[in-house]
Amino acid sequence: MLRRLATFPAACALLLVGSTTGVAQIIEGDAIGEDNLNDPRYYGVTFLSAGPAGNFVQSISYDISADIDGVFDLDGATNFGNALEPVVQVSSLVGLNAGDITWSFSGNQPNVITANFAPGSFAAGDEFRFACETDLFVADPCKGGNFSIGGAVFSVQLEGGPATSTGFALINGEISVATADFSNCKLSLSMPVRTVLPGGSIEVDIALLHKWQQTVQTPVNSYVFDPQGQTMLTWQSPEYTLATNTSLQVSHRFQIPLGTPPGIYEVGVGIGEMRQGLILRSMEFRVEAPPPASAGQSKKK
DSSP, rough: OOOOOOOOGGGGOOOOOOOSSSSSOEEEEEESSOOOTSTTTTTTEEEEEETTSSSSHHHHHHOTTTTTTTOOOOSSSSSSTOOOSEOOOOOOBSSOOOOGGGEEEESSOEEEEEEOOOOTTTTTTTTEEEEOOOSSSSSSSOTTTTHHTTEEEEEETTTTTOEEEOOEEEEEETTEEEEETSSOOOOEEEESSSSSSSOOOEEEEEEEEEEEESOEEEEEEEEEEOOTSSSEEEEEOOOOOETTTTTEEEEEEEEETOOOOOOOOEEEEEEEEEETTTEEEEEEEEEEEOOOOOTOOOOOO
C-alpha cells in the first residue's frame, strides 16, 4: 500500500555537516533492501568507534512511530519462520554471539523495537544484521529508503553512559543510514495526542540537547503539512542562546482550522546552528471527520 508522506521545504532539507573534533562513540544503523518482507539482512548495526563515555553498547532501537500507521509485524504469521521477534542472521555476527542479543517491544505490532546486549558484549568493531517486516510504513513493499522518508529514528544507549538518537539519511531508494555520534546535538519530537478534529489543536513537544563546543543563537521552526505535502501552518520560536550542554524544551499548539478535510497530516521541526548543522524531525497525525449532526436535530428557521 502506497502512503503519502510530506517532506520539509527545500530550504530546510539541506543538511550542513559541522566539523568534528576529538574521538566519539559512533554506532551506525542501516536499512538496506527492496522489501523487508523476506530479506534476512535488511537491517544492520555496526559499532564503528569507541570513545571516553563508554566502551560497550547496552541497547539500540529502531523507531518508526513518526508514521502514524507504521508498525513492525511480529504477529508470527508467515514470514521468517513465523517469528515473534526480530531474527538475527547468525552468519552476520562479528564479535557477538546470538545469545548476547535479546529483544524488547510492546505488543505484536509495535512501532519501536529494541535490541538489548549482554554486558560487555557489543564493543567497537562488532556488528550484526537482522530481519523484521514492517506494515504500512510509508509503502508496502518497504524499501530501505523509507526509513529516511518516513522519519524513523535510531537510538543507542551505552553501558553506564549516555544515550543518543538520530534520524536516517537517504542514500538512495533502497538504502538509509543513521549515524549515532555521541558528540552530536540531540533533537527529540513528540506529540501527546495524534488525532484531532477540525477546529481543535495539536500539541508539539520539542526537546534539544546542545553538545557543540560553541555557543549559538537560533530559533526553533515548526510546520504543519497537508496530505499533499503543502505547508499549511508555520511557527517560529523566539531566538535562544545555547551554550554547550544546554537543554531546551519547547512546546507549541497548532490550531487546526475549521473545515480542514480529514486525512493524515505531518508536523516537521527544524533547528539549525547545531554541531551537525540543521537537525530535522517529523511526525504524522490524523485529522478526523467531525461527528455527524444528531438525526433529530432541527434546523433553525
